Amino acid sequence: MTTAALVADGVRKRYGDIQAVDGVCLRIEAGEFYGILGPNGAGKTTTLEILEGVREPDEGRIELFGKSPWPRNPELLTRIGVQFQASSFFDKLTTRETIRLFASFHRVDARQADAMLERVGLTEFGKVPADKLSGGQAQRLSIACGLVHDPEIVFLDEPTAGLDPQARRNLWDLLRDVNQEGRTVVLTTHYLDEAEILCDRVSVMERGRVLRTGPPAALVRELDDMVRVSVESGQLTPVLMRELLAAAGAGDATVEDDGVSLTVATRTPGPVLSVLGDHGALRGLEVRGATLEDVFLQLTGREYRA
Structure with a gap:
């Protein structure tokens, strides 16, 4: 003890x-x-x-x-x-x-x-x-x-x-x-x-x-937050990515492209990585899970503190 x-x-x-x-x-x-x-x-x-x-x-x-x-x-x-x-x-x-x-x-x-x-x-x-x-x-x-x-x-x-x-x-x-x-x-x-x-x-x-x-x-x-999978933009369009994810049974994922990175937020990253790998779209791959910062922001909020 x-x-x-x-x-x-x-x-x-x-x-x-x-x-x-x-x-x-x-x-x-x-x-x-x-x-x-x-x-x-x-x-x-x-x-x-x-x-x-x-x-x-x-x-x-x-x-x-x-x-x-x-x-x-x-x-x-x-x-x-x-x-x-x-x-x-x-x-x-x-x-x-x-x-x-x-x-x-x-x-x-x-x-x-x-x-x-x-x-x-x-x-x-x-x-x-x-x-x-x-x-x-x-x-x-x-x-x-x-x-x-x-x-x-x-x-x-x-x-x-x-x-x-x-x-x-x-x-x-x-x-x-x-x-x-x-x-x-x-x-x-x-x-x-x-x-x-x-x-x-x-x-x-x-x-x-x-x-x-x-x-x-x-x-x-405990946060059970989304995993974010990012690759370099231009390898797959957001529309095609959504269609491929739906076909792979990961249609609940969200897809965003800011012109630099294509980012998929999901709780089941396996199908996302499979889709990217099958289509040779792994350039710049980055997988980011939740961090203590996410916990902190969820508990304390995001407003500015002087």
Whole structure:
């Protein structure tokens, strides 16, 4: 039987007329990589801050390793690592001085701090002022400061926001390693590919509430969405494709051609692929099933969020 690292039950937080967190219930197992997803304003950051013990809930129960994180519990501080959505470092301190400072808060010696700096690939930037680092380097330093005391659970608030693709991938590798070493990782993100690749389970939030929880692949299967089969335009006309699909018993499929791709949406892709293969129309073939993004959009809607 797995052991819960964190349990939240009926957690609520209000700011004036805004119900930022509205009855959130979570159970996060020890060693799990857990994602909290949601559009801007869904309550992700407030929820994370309550779980960390940084912010007091109006209602509800939170247990972190069986103890309440609020009011700030000194027994938990060495067991928790935190990377906030925005981090500011001391202007005059170098990268090495910064991580050594954070290490000193937990009575961790300088050698361990330097080892963590190497771990995140920042040793060669040790003498660079922390505020002169690039976005990806600053995020790695922020995560290193949260890991330097070897915590059991790490909270990360949108750790790859604003990073270029290469920096994001590098951080993914680091976070995978952190989790595979046995640490529990809890992160918020609005990058659906990130959650799908990294997380064992996710909770989708909207307007302060958890709408759905589960492994990304299971949530996608529950959606039962169409499979989209696309090929390069010009190989078959949409009219002919519809006739061929009807003859093959796949007349419920929809066919669209935007001048670049001929796309067939269907729940039974086998006959579609057979038709395309039989007529030599496989150039540019692409088969796309539902993704976590489709689940997210179905649950939270498609309207623009500032």
